[in-house]
Amino acid sequence: MAYFTEVKKLKILRFELLDRFENILHFSTTRIYADRNDFSMSFYINEKKEEITHKEILSGALKINPDSFVFCRQTHSDNIVIINTQESDKGFYYKENAISNTDGVISSVKNVCPVALSADCVPVIMHDPVKKIVASVHSGWRGTAKQVVKKAIEKMQSEFCSDPKDIICCIGPSAGPCCYEVGEDVVQEFGLVYPDHKRFFSLNINGRYMADLWMANKWLVMETGLEEKNIEIAEICTICNNELFHSARFHKGDAGRMATGIMML
Numbered sequence: 001m002a003y004f005t006e007v008k009k010l011k012i013l014r015f016e017l018l019d020r021f022e023n024i025l026h027f028s029t030t031r032i033y034a035d036r037n038d039f040s041m042s043f044y045i046n047e048k049k050e051e052i053t054h055k056e057i058l059s060g061a062l063k064i065n066p067d068s069f070v071f072c073r074q075t076h077s078d079n080i081v082i083i084n085t086q087e088s089d090k091g092f093y094y095k096e097n098a099i100s101n102t103d104g105v106i107s108s109v110k111n112v113c114p115v116a117l118s119a120d121c122v123p124v125i126m127h128d129p130v131k132k133i134v135a136s137v138h139s140g141w142r143g144t145a146k147q148v149v150k151k152a153i154e155k156m157q158s159e160f161c162s163d164p165k166d167i168i169c170c171i172g173p174s175a176g177p178c179c180y181e182v183g184e185d186v187v188q189e190f191g192l193v194y195p196d197h198k199r200f201f202s203l204n205i206n207g208r209y210m211a212d213l214w215m216a217n218k219w220l221v222m223e224t225g226l227e228e229k230n231i232e233i234a235e236i237c238t239i240c241n242n243e244l245f246h247s248a249r250f251h252k253g254d255a256g257r258m259a260t261g262i263m264m265l
Contacts, residue, residue: 002234008061009034015170017232024127027062028172028260030244037243040256041117043095055092066092068113072102076142080104080152082159086112104137104152113263119246120238122213123172123260124149130166134262144213145189150220164225172260173245176237177212
């Protein structure tokens with residue numbers, strides 16, 4: 001079960017399934033730092049040279065070298081990259097240094113920390129303890145319709161010979177089926193790629209569709225052969241819990257971003 005903990009005044013969420021591995025450091029940030037609720041991983045918040053940045057607070061609290069982080073300029077794509085070397089500034093200091101047009105990162109080396117940024121979209125982190133690889137994926141409704149998390153696992157298989165039965169998959173806080181209202185266009189988009197796609201949608205009292213991206217992403221990873229016992233879903237809705245999490249739906253243009261990352265030590 002996912003749980004909250006505090007590290008040097010920074011409130012983060014962690015997963016019990018990944019806690020079993022002493023060589024794995026993982027986290028999902030919240031809005032909370034030092035009793036304030038404005039902590040954000042948004043690029044525009046973190047590029048202020050005159051003050052310590054929120055990314056530096058995260059780096060210091062978790063004892064992760066800034067050069068270890070790998071950020072992406074996410075575009076709701078199904079593009080996945082592999083990072084096998086620790087390089088300087090992959091978006092830690094400046095957005096232009098983040099990997100462009102990418103929504104998933106896989107790494108096979110220690111001290112490289114792929115990060116997914118989110119505010120209602122689904123962040124997913126994975127670990128294969130046999131092949132010793134980690135991955136982070138950003139999967140909003142567009143990414144879920146494009147099956148980005150499934151494609152990340154398929155890349156783990158093709159590039160590293162991963163067996164999905166060995167992979168641990170953790171799905172972080174995001175817009176839940178209780179609050180995530182979508183239009184007919186989203187339902188139709190899912191219908192192009194999913195059999196029985198309406199299982200991921202329910203109708204509310206106003207006759208509007210409510211999307212369950214948690215179920216959809218769980219279904220995707222299990223389609224590859226990943227076992228249900230190795231899947232942990234936070235089941236925390238960012239819209240409901242907007243005091244703890246950034247929500248694009250609730251905070252709109254003022255929404256910041258959470259960071260969900262994983263790294264081998």
